[in-house]
Amino acid sequence: MYRRTLREQIFKLLFRVEFNTPEEMPEQEKLFFDAGDVTYSDKDREEIRTKYEKILEKLPDIDRELSVASEGWDLTRIGKVELTILRVAVYEIEYDATIPEGVAINEAVELAKKFGQDSAPAYVNAVLSKFTEEGRKKLADEKGGKAAAGAGDGKKAKPKTAGPNKPRQGGAKVVVVRHRK
Numbered sequence: 001m002y003r004r005t006l007r008e009q010i011f012k013l014l015f016r017v018e019f020n021t022p023e024e025m026p027e028q029e030k031l032f033f034d035a036g037d038v039t040y041s042d043k044d045r046e047e048i049r050t051k052y053e054k055i056l057e058k059l060p061d062i063d064r065e066l067s068v069a070s071e072g073w074d075l076t077r078i079g080k081v082e083l084t085i086l087r088v089a090v091y092e093i094e095y096d097a098t099i100p101e102g103v104a105i106n107e108a109v110e111l112a113k114k115f116g117q118d119s120a121p122a123y124v125n126a127v128l129s130k131f132t133e134e135g136r137k138k139l140a141d142e143k144g145g146k147a148a149a150g151a152g153d154g155k156k157a158k159p160k161t162a163g164p165n166k167p168r169q170g171g172a173k174v175v176v177v178r179h180r181k
Contacts, residue, residue: 004107004110006044006047006048006051007088007107007111008111008114009038009040009044009048010048010051010052010055010088011084011085011088011111011115012032013028013029013032013048013052014052014055014056014084014087014088015080015081015084016028016032017056017059017084018080018083018084029049029052033045051091051096054091054095055087055088055091058091058094058095059087062087062090062091062094063075063087065090065094065131066078066083066086066087066090066127069127069130069131070127079116079117079120081112081115081116081117081120082112082116082117082120082123082124085108085111085112085115085116085120085124086108086124086127086128088108088111089104089105089107089108089124089128089131090128090131092104092107093105093128093131093132094131101131101132101133102132104128105125105128105129105131105132108124108125108128109121109124109125111124112124112125
């Protein structure tokens with residue numbers, strides 16, 4: 001089985017965790033492997049089961065990291081599909097050295113396109129970007145910048161505002177055109 005297909009199967013198995021108790025999951029695993037429309041080789045079964053179990057083992061840590069990265073979104077407010085996709089991707093980024101972070105993010109976005117709501121790919125991409133080296137650096141710079149902006153003279157730093165012909169933060173350049181009569 002290809003890695004993408006294996007990842008999708010891991011996602012589908014992990015998704016069941018949201019609807020079943022830990023005591024029910026062994027039966028769910030059996031149903032997943034034996035009652036589905038996909039035939040698994042012994043090697044594929046073992047690879048899916050191993051990665052699934054590793055994700056479950058790290059789930060409290062992954063959820064804690066997702067809570068921080070999703071800024072103000074309680075995990076119960078995130079759709080179960082998107083949450084499961086994020087869990088798989090965060091595991092791959094943080095705990096699986098064999099998968100480059102860019103691949104993990106791209107594959108998560110592809111899963112979101114296939115299984116999530118219309119806005120899911122953008123949301124998944126935005127949250128996972130905070131787990132990249134560049135995203136962590138940007139977050140650290142923002143936190144350091146906020147601390148530095150308030151330090152010193154006791155004055156609050158003026159917020160940057162977009163004006164005519166100035167780009168908005170993170171957005172497109174806005175150009176105001178005036179027509180004369």
